[in-house]
Amino acid sequence: MGGPELEQLIALLARLPGLGPRSARRAALRLLQQPETRLLPLAAAMQNAARAVKTCRVCGNLDSADPCSVCTDPSRENGLICVVESVGDLWAMDRAGIYRGLYHVLGGVLSALAGTGPDALNWPALMRRIESSRPSATPVTEVILALGATVDGATTAHWLAEQLRPMGVSVTRLAQGIPIGGALDVLDDGTLAAAMRARRSA
Amino acid sequence: MGGPELEQLIALLARLPGLGPRSARRAALRLLQQPETRLLPLAAAMQNAARAVKTCRVCGNLDSADPCSVCTDPSRENGLICVVESVGDLWAMDRAGIYRGLYHVLGGVLSALAGTGPDALNWPALMRRIESSRPSATPVTEVILALGATVDGATTAHWLAEQLRPMGVSVTRLAQGIPIGGALDVLDDGTLAAAMRARRSA
Ligand SMILES: [Zn+2]
Ligand SMILES: [Zn+2]
Numbered sequence: 001m002g003g004p005e006l007e008q009l010i011a012l013l014a015r016l017p018g019l020g021p022r023s024a025r026r027a028a029l030r031l032l033q034q035p036e037t038r039l040l041p042l043a044a045a046m047q048n049a050a051r052a053v054k055t056c057r058v059c060g061n062l063d064s065a066d067p068c069s070v071c072t073d074p075s076r077e078n079g080l081i082c083v084v085e086s087v088g089d090l091w092a093m094d095r096a097g098i099y100r101g102l103y104h105v106l107g108g109v110l111s112a113l114a115g116t117g118p119d120a121l122n123w124p125a126l127m128r129r130i131e132s133s134r135p136s137a138t139p140v141t142e143v144i145l146a147l148g149a150t151v152d153g154a155t156t157a158h159w160l161a162e163q164l165r166p167m168g169v170s171v172t173r174l175a176q177g178i179p180i181g182g183a184l185d186v187l188d189d190g191t192l193a194a195a196m197r198a199r200r201s202a
Numbered sequence: 203m204g205g206p207e208l209e210q211l212i213a214l215l216a217r218l219p220g221l222g223p224r225s226a227r228r229a230a231l232r233l234l235q236q237p238e239t240r241l242l243p244l245a246a247a248m249q250n251a252a253r254a255v256k257t258c259r260v261c262g263n264l265d266s267a268d269p270c271s272v273c274t275d276p277s278r279e280n281g282l283i284c285v286v287e288s289v290g291d292l293w294a295m296d297r298a299g300i301y302r303g304l305y306h307v308l309g310g311v312l313s314a315l316a317g318t319g320p321d322a323l324n325w326p327a328l329m330r331r332i333e334s335s336r337p338s339a340t341p342v343t344e345v346i347l348a349l350g351a352t353v354d355g356a357t358t359a360h361w362l363a364e365q366l367r368p369m370g371v372s373v374t375r376l377a378q379g380i381p382i383g384g385a386l387d388v389l390d391d392g393t394l395a396a397a398m399r400a401r402r403s404a
Contacts, residue, residue: 003254023220027221062231069203
């Protein structure tokens, strides 16, 4: 229905998180009814973002600046690093407005089922960040593990705490407030705030 | 957060039906994590669709062919025209698989509130289609008004039936099965099938 170009657009839209086949069809038709004001601007925004947005070489965030605007924000406490699984989790945590330190995106969690081992995670860079901060005015003193309260998240937090302990930094993790089995980036800000306030030694 | 290009992408994604600000953010980050395999192909699909897809000059459907693939389908009954409000409604009706005639997209319904009068609707073209079918082997004998069961939909059906009556065609409308206040393109196929079977004279 509608020809191959329209079918291809609907198929790709349907793969977006939050859109199913039916809503993808509605979205495609809506966009096509205003190609000049809606469809082409969205296509251009995608190409602009693909060209401009990079992975921050320091923390793994996505931003058009590298290092990202979080890493270069002079108002942040450079002695604190919050470790998150994904960029979405970083954004969710930062939007909650309860934490003003730096971040580190792990890029996943350990998973026996998915075959994700330590090699697949961005943790050696975290070690180097901590190491290289020592001669500075604000060495890293605390690493907060903000991983989801899933089995894999808890396993990863435990494993990462073991790696970090010899570095002589305080290692804490979010505790109270994260529902068991819950992903971080769908939580409300209040839950994240409670979990941050009640963080405990890992 | 993320820079102007990423913010612009999120803002435009958030205007898609079915996506809110939060799911637009998740979608943008997901796409940006695989720019070559996900983001750029979607942008290209949008540009291809914008270039290829046209409004069918006969019925108002969206398709890369003009006249559209419905209008030129030799297996359809050319003597039947089903009038719908939007292209989304046309697709919903056709997906239900209970009707094998032609369509006509009205492009809206009469609305005092929205200030939509007859001039804004694609109905003179419907009159011309009926008129020009008379010398053919399959003149239009029935027009089915498949408009939503809203006040505006019912008003429009009543008004359009008045316009069609002098043309000497049978005018029917969907009746049983459409919930009051319901939009057509969110209904399940069974409801549409029941409404089509129980259609009555308008
Ligand atoms: Zn950064
Ligand atoms: Zn057509």
